[in-house]
Amino acid sequence: MEPLTPPQPVAEAAIRIDSHLSGTGQRTLADDVLDGLTRPFKELPPKHFYDARGAELFDRICELPEYYPTRAERAILTERAGDLAQLTDAVELVELGSGTAAKTRVLLDALDQAGTLARYVPMDVTERMVRDCAEELTEEYPGLQVHGVIGDFERHLGRIPQAAGRRVVAFLGGTIGNFPPGSRRRILREIAALLGPDDHLLMGTDLVKDPRVLEAAYDDDQGLTAEFNRNVLLVLNRELDAEFDPEDFDHVALFDSQHEWIEMRLRARREHTAMVRALDLPVHFDAGEEMRTEISAKFTRERLEADLHAAGLELVSWLTDPEALFALTLSRPASGTDESTGSGDAR
Numbered sequence: 372m373e374p375l376t377p378p379q380p381v382a383e384a385a386i387r388i389d390s391h392l393s394g395t396g397q398r399t400l401a402d403d404v405l406d407g408l409t410r411p412f413k414e415l416p417p418k419h420f421y422d423a424r425g426a427e428l429f430d431r432i433c434e435l436p437e438y439y440p441t442r443a444e445r446a447i448l449t450e451r452a453g454d455l456a457q458l459t460d461a462v463e464l465v466e467l468g469s470g471t472a473a474k475t476r477v478l479l480d481a482l483d484q485a486g487t488l489a490r491y492v493p494m495d496v497t498e499r500m501v502r503d504c505a506e507e508l509t510e511e512y513p514g515l516q517v518h519g520v521i522g523d524f525e526r527h528l529g530r531i532p533q534a535a536g537r538r539v540v541a542f543l544g545g546t547i548g549n550f551p552p553g554s555r556r557r558i559l560r561e562i563a564a565l566l567g568p569d570d571h572l573l574m575g576t577d578l579v580k581d582p583r584v585l586e587a588a589y590d591d592d593q594g595l596t597a598e599f600n601r602n603v604l605l606v607l608n609r610e611l612d613a614e615f616d617p618e619d620f621d622h623v624a625l626f627d628s629q630h631e632w633i634e635m636r637l638r639a640r641r642e643h644t645a646m647v648r649a650l651d652l653p654v655h656f657d658a659g660e661e662m663r664t665e666i667s668a669k670f671t672r673e674r675l676e677a678d679l680h681a682a683g684l685e686l687v688s689w690l691t692d693p694e695a696l697f698a699l700t701l702s703r704p705a706s707g708t709d710e711s712t713g714s715g716d717a718r
């Protein structure tokens with residue numbers, strides 16, 4: 372007998388995952404350590420925080436009373452997702468540093484209701500997060516295609532698949548603020564290259580405010596942020612056979628009012644040398660020496676518009692929460708002939 376309904380496509384067909392990291396992950400970490408820990412002022416890039424434990428700690432940070440950015444960004448999204456769906460008419464949502472895509476669901480709901488959404492393209496350096504999020508979202512949104520990209524948005528933006536239609540690139544959580552001004556503009560220019568004339572960038576940025584509020588957000592009472600910061604040492608121990616003792620370091624978070632960014636550091640409690648065996652590299656710390664592990668830039672509307680402009684983008688909407696703690700901005704490729712690059716004061 373003929374079946375009444377044609378066979379349903381199997382769930383797997385909705386998911387495709389590309390990985391651009393296999394084998395190179397450790398090498399990048401090794402290069403970053405060799406480069407960063409032999410400088411006069413030691414420094415590590417932030418992307419190495421997010422192993423399984425780091426990702427879990429970050430999720431818990433997002434729930435802390437002191438860490439307002441996640442709540443503020445979610446509030447803006449909840450309030451404005453319908454408008455954003457209308458304005459962008461997006462068929463495809465690309466998300467950079469997608470993590471668990473917790474807030475993204477608000478946007479996916481609105482695009483889904485508008486009936487335009489066909490594909491979600493999450494990109495993250497953490498393989499597990501891309502895979503889990505693809506599984507969950509294809510279940511939650513029947514018919515949605517998820518094309519996950521395991522990769523580094525500083526190096527692999529060119530591997531984002533060809534647009535399936537009108538596209539929104541989401542870059543949430545203030546992650547763009549984790550890059551110093553020059554790199555920030557370079558990344559924004561590369562993101563702009565992913566956009567056609569009808570496409571948009573939706574970006575979350577934390578705003579300048581009372582330093583006490585800012586510092587508390589990066590140095591909570593429970594010590595979760597301290598644990599997250601020190602976790603990067605455990606990543607080095609595991610991946611590069613290093614011998615850091617997290618107990619040898621204090622967590623430091625301070626607002627640099629000249630640059631208007633939060634700086635996160637690990638301060639050596641005593642003079643010591645830690646061996647990084649995979650690199651045959653002894654790393655010496657003086658007592659009290661500080662190593663920078665992250666910056667988190669805080670924005671004003673002027674700073675953000677200057678950065679967008681330098682990347683060939685123009686602001687469409689500036690959305691904030693009632694207390695103006697955080698901003699969500701929608702921008703698009705600038706119209707007109709002004710092919711400006713890097714103009715203006717990058718701070």
Ligand code: SAH
Nearest residue numbers: 418421468469470495496523524525543544
């Ligand atoms: N977008 C989520 C998560 C923010 S945490 C939110 O708003 O809550 C930052 C995320 O970006 C982490 O999942 C981390 O793994 C990822 N990430 C950091 N640096 C990256 C890089 N260079 N390339 C790709 N993903 C990166």
Ligand code: TRP
Nearest residue numbers: 432544545546596599600665667
């Ligand atoms: N993008 C987040 C931010 O700048 C990342 C972050 C939040 C973070 N808290 C942290 C990074 C603590 C390191 C340590 O707000």
